[in-house]
Each structure stands twice: as C-alpha cells, then as structure tokens.
Amino acid sequence: MEIICHRPFFSSALNSRCIQIRPIQFMGVHNCVCDYTVQAKTFHYNFDSFEDYWDAVETSEILKMQYDQLPDEQRHQIRDEVGRFARDFVQDDRLVIPHDYLLVYGNK
DSSP states (O other), rough: EEEOOOOOOOOHHHHTTTEEEEEETTOOOOOOOOOOEEEEEEEEEEEEEHHHHHHHHOTTTTTTTHTTOOOHHHHHHHHHHHHHHGGGGTTTTEEEEEEEEEEEEEEE
C-alpha cells in the first residue's frame, strides 16, 4: 500500500488525510499482471513572490469562476490566510512550493 500526500501549505492538516492506494490502481489498470516501479518525486513551483503566486491563483481557470463569486472581504480573508501559510515556503526571497507526487511506470 502506497501513501500519497500533497503537502504544500497544509502539511499538518494533510498528514491525517493522506490517501492510501495501491499503485496498480493509480495507473488505472485492474486485474493485470505487470511489472511496475513507483518513485516518490518532488516538483517545486517557483514564484518571484507571493503576489505573483496569488495572481496565478486568481486567474486560474480552475478557481476563477468560484473565486469571483465571493464577496471582496472573503477573498481578502482567503488571500491573507494562504499568505500566512506561504511564509514557511519563502527561500531566498522567492516562494518555492513543493509538490510531492508518485511516478508509476511499468509494462506487461
């Protein structure tokens, strides 16, 4: 059983919510006999600043429609809260957000 955790800003909260899956299910292959390898990887998203990151969040096609529906006060509260979490990820005056993932590859 592999454990997948995505821990950018909310590491303590997500530790209790990690998703447990079998790597073969992750690949979407059921009832097959095949060789596979699972590697834990980390990709770092790099931004010049929190403001650059937040600009990307606000214009993201994934969030834009929902985010635009919120009142300004709520949007500012969300930005401030995420900004507080983001402070832990500032390195050399840049925002560096780690993205942990599993790379699964194999063959039949």
